[in-house]
Amino acid sequence: MESTVIAGVGMTPFGKFLDRGLTDLGLPACLAAIEDAGLEPSQIQAAYCGNVFGGPVPGERLVAAMGLGGIPVTNVENYCSSGSTALREAAIAVGSGLHDIVLVIGVEKLFGRVSDGLLPDDEDLEGALGLVMAAQYAMRFQLHRERYGTTREQMAMVSVKNHRNAVHNPNSQYRKEFTLDQVMGSRPIVEPGIHLLDCAPIGDGAAAVVVMSKERARREAAARGSEFQPVTLRTVALSSGRNQTELADLTFETITADAGRMAYEESGVGPGDIDVAEVHDCFSMAEILRVEALGLCKPGEYGPLIERGHWDIGGVLPVNPSGGLLSKGHPLGATGIAQVCELTWQLRGQAGGRQVASPRAGLSHCRGGTVYGTDGASCTVAIVTR
Amino acid sequence: MESTVIAGVGMTPFGKFLDRGLTDLGLPACLAAIEDAGLEPSQIQAAYCGNVFGGPVPGERLVAAMGLGGIPVTNVENYCSSGSTALREAAIAVGSGLHDIVLVIGVEKLFGRVSDGLLPDDEDLEGALGLVMAAQYAMRFQLHRERYGTTREQMAMVSVKNHRNAVHNPNSQYRKEFTLDQVMGSRPIVEPGIHLLDCAPIGDGAAAVVVMSKERARREAAARGSEFQPVTLRTVALSSGRNQTELADLTFETITADAGRMAYEESGVGPGDIDVAEVHDCFSMAEILRVEALGLCKPGEYGPLIERGHWDIGGVLPVNPSGGLLSKGHPLGATGIAQVCELTWQLRGQAGGRQVASPRAGLSHCRGGTVYGTDGASCTVAIVTR
Numbered sequence: 001m002e003s004t005v006i007a008g009v010g011m012t013p014f015g016k017f018l019d020r021g022l023t024d025l026g027l028p029a030c031l032a033a034i035e036d037a038g039l040e041p042s043q044i045q046a047a048y049c050g051n052v053f054g055g056p057v058p059g060e061r062l063v064a065a066m067g068l069g070g071i072p073v074t075n076v077e078n079y080c081s082s083g084s085t086a087l088r089e090a091a092i093a094v095g096s097g098l099h100d101i102v103l104v105i106g107v108e109k110l111f112g113r114v115s116d117g118l119l120p121d122d123e124d125l126e127g128a129l130g131l132v133m134a135a136q137y138a139m140r141f142q143l144h145r146e147r148y149g150t151t152r153e154q155m156a157m158v159s160v161k162n163h164r165n166a167v168h169n170p171n172s173q174y175r176k177e178f179t180l181d182q183v184m185g186s187r188p189i190v191e192p193g194i195h196l197l198d199c200a201p202i203g204d205g206a207a208a209v210v211v212m213s214k215e216r217a218r219r220e221a222a223a224r225g226s227e228f229q230p231v232t233l234r235t236v237a238l239s240s241g242r243n244q245t246e247l248a249d250l251t252f253e254t255i256t257a258d259a260g261r262m263a264y265e266e267s268g269v270g271p272g273d274i275d276v277a278e279v280h281d282c283f284s285m286a287e288i289l290r291v292e293a294l295g296l297c298k299p300g301e302y303g304p305l306i307e308r309g310h311w312d313i314g315g316v317l318p319v320n321p322s323g324g325l326l327s328k329g330h331p332l333g334a335t336g337i338a339q340v341c342e343l344t345w346q347l348r349g350q351a352g353g354r355q356v357a358s359p360r361a362g363l364s365h366c367r368g369g370t371v372y373g374t375d376g377a378s379c380t381v382a383i384v385t386r
Numbered sequence: 387m388e389s390t391v392i393a394g395v396g397m398t399p400f401g402k403f404l405d406r407g408l409t410d411l412g413l414p415a416c417l418a419a420i421e422d423a424g425l426e427p428s429q430i431q432a433a434y435c436g437n438v439f440g441g442p443v444p445g446e447r448l449v450a451a452m453g454l455g456g457i458p459v460t461n462v463e464n465y466c467s468s469g470s471t472a473l474r475e476a477a478i479a480v481g482s483g484l485h486d487i488v489l490v491i492g493v494e495k496l497f498g499r500v501s502d503g504l505l506p507d508d509e510d511l512e513g514a515l516g517l518v519m520a521a522q523y524a525m526r527f528q529l530h531r532e533r534y535g536t537t538r539e540q541m542a543m544v545s546v547k548n549h550r551n552a553v554h555n556p557n558s559q560y561r562k563e564f565t566l567d568q569v570m571g572s573r574p575i576v577e578p579g580i581h582l583l584d585c586a587p588i589g590d591g592a593a594a595v596v597v598m599s600k601e602r603a604r605r606e607a608a609a610r611g612s613e614f615q616p617v618t619l620r621t622v623a624l625s626s627g628r629n630q631t632e633l634a635d636l637t638f639e640t641i642t643a644d645a646g647r648m649a650y651e652e653s654g655v656g657p658g659d660i661d662v663a664e665v666h667d668c669f670s671m672a673e674i675l676r677v678e679a680l681g682l683c684k685p686g687e688y689g690p691l692i693e694r695g696h697w698d699i700g701g702v703l704p705v706n707p708s709g710g711l712l713s714k715g716h717p718l719g720a721t722g723i724a725q726v727c728e729l730t731w732q733l734r735g736q737a738g739g740r741q742v743a744s745p746r747a748g749l750s751h752c753r754g755g756t757v758y759g760t761d762g763a764s765c766t767v768a769i770v771t772r
Binding site for chain 2: 069070074077079089095
């Protein structure tokens with residue numbers, strides 16, 4: 001996939017849009033990404049669409065609405081990794097030489113479709129046993145606290161940091177700072193430790209990127225007389241859940257470690273090279289587990305490091321400068337694409353008040369499905385470089 | 387994709403299985419395909435799963451159940467073309483060199499999930515206007531009759547033929563012959579002409595194939611000391627709906643013609659080279675429209691040709707020797723993979739009582755989504771050769 005670039009990015013603000021359908025949500029993001037790439041819609045050769053709950057053929061509906069009917073369209077579902085998996089398939093197609101300009105859309109409408117949160121699926125054994133997501137993260141916090149001494153305060157600081165970052169993100173669902181006391185004092189969801197502000201909200205939204213072959217992007221830039229400073233998509237690694245291993249140690253997320261290892265191997269970019277990361281913080285505890293499993297610090301080190309500002313926008317390795325899922329929002333299919341939009345803006349120096357200092361390499365991580373993996377789990381790690 | 391082969395195929399009988407979940411349905415098909423390829427499950431490097439209504443991450447659930455957790459899994463949805471689109475993505479991945487042994491699963495459970503048939507989606511304008519599928523095919527029959535003189539009897543003969551073929555297919559949902567009078571006398575669904583036996587049933591089922599690089603398949607065959615007579619997957623072309631064109635002429639299916647043209651160009655195999663075809667006969671009228679749009683005969687010629695036995699198993703160009711969707715059944719996600727299983731058995735000479743005489747090239751066609759394409763439509767054409 002190293003010959004592929006992120007040529008254009010676009011997204012719509014995440015939020016609650018009861019009066020807008022999936023196509024209404026997706027269209028502005030698609031057109032923004034195409035414009036950002038300096039292209040016309042008619043130049044798009046194929047499309048991939050990541051979505052979970054929107055019903056059949058959301059990508060074809062969007063493509064028809066853009067007047068691009070006829071081109072190949074593939075809808076991809078991998079729960080919370082749907083958008084990033086769509087990006088993976090697009091990158092494989094471009095890398096194979098089949099296409100050289102591909103649109104990748106992530107879109108989701110949760111308000112009006114799911115009520116108070118995501119309910120367990122019919123076949124979800126974990127959910128049926130009462131181990132809904134929030135309960136699993138409370139258990140994982142408890143174990144992490146016992147093994148490594150991670151404190152409730154350190155976990156709440158994840159939410160404080162991500163909400164603070166989001167204030168500078170015009171596309172964020174929430175743009176409001178919260179103090180440590182406010183996070184810890186918010187409504188308890190599952191004890192210990194998982195309170196309302198430790199959980200990502202449900203949301204509606206869309207994001208899109210244009211993936212191109214490096215060669216075609218170079219030619220297009222030359223034809224426009226623009227400088228060619230591409231954001232290269234080095235890899236989108238994909239892993240699935242292995243039950244036993246994760247059951248063995250809930251404080252270490254194997255599926256994330258698997259995807260991270262694959263991504264580092266495939267890209268030649270190691271964890272020490274990463275300058276900025278967007279990590280799947282569906283719960284405050286999730287960011288801790290994932291940053292550690294990705295090797296961005298050692299297991300147990302996340303907590304002490306957040307106290308020193310290590311993961312802040314001005315810190316050593318900024319994590320979730322966009323505001324993350326906790327504040328920017330989490331319309332499932334859109335999440336993985338929105339992360340790559342953020343990394344692209346960061347690598348181009350276009351991130352405004354949340355700009356990280358001169359990043360050269362960015363990592364984004366998505367993780368979908370059940371925690372134990374017995375009922376299906378998916379994880380992606382994408383790496384982009386400038 | 388020409389360097390890819392169908393190394394193994396497997397399917398479960400289609401039918402009504404209220405007591406079996408998606409994973410129960412899919413597992414035997416997967417294991418059969420892997421065994422048919424002469425492989426062990428642990429050799430599978432990645433999986434693609436085509437499914438529409440099974441909820442999130444069906445592929446990961448299957449892979450976890452096989453003990454293959456950790457490998458990349460991508461779920462693909464393209465309505466009735468979901469399975470064949472999964473095959474396309476697998477072929478692209480293998481063709482790109484990323485993997486050389488990939489499992490592709492098509493699986494669907496409709497009984498217990500949809501009641502009397504597929505209802506229109508929320509955003510489906512055609513459905514909201516009363517133009518449900520059966521109504522659209524009745525209109526298309528009426529126009530085709532007016533323009534070309536296609537008769538009710540000729541259309542009913544599609545159902546007679548496909549039910550007759552299915553008697554020899556142990557995986558078929560229905561294995562019972564019907565006379566022309568029985569088809570025409572079955573319960574009217576939408577007049578003119580669309581009666582109960584002109585419609586594909588809903589069903590549950592699964593099918594799987596192993597896609598390999600030709601080079602790896604050759605090496606594996608050599609290691610086993612088996613002869614190497616691969617079924618080559620020449621292409622899986624994919625198109626999406628263009629509204630205006632289809633609206634302009636309901637007697638000619640543009641989306642199918644688009645996918646067919648792409649498939650012929652990509653594979654170098656023309657319509658005149660095809661020896662056997664599996665074509666998406668969701669309604670009897672659908673087979674007529676599609677065989678014509680694929681260029682397997684001229685528009686208006688299907689009807690007179692069926693009277694001469696042209697499309698029979700012993701005819702000039704056998705269409706739907708498996709029994710097609712009309713009799714074999716139509717568990718959406720499984721359909722496109724089951725078609726390729728049938729073509730593989732035909733090309734290998736393993737189709738028993740429904741064997742076509744020495745075919746060298748086979749074509750399979752799937753078509754999903756709304757007729758006008760305003761609410762999303764998808765179409766695939768796969769070509770395999772021996």
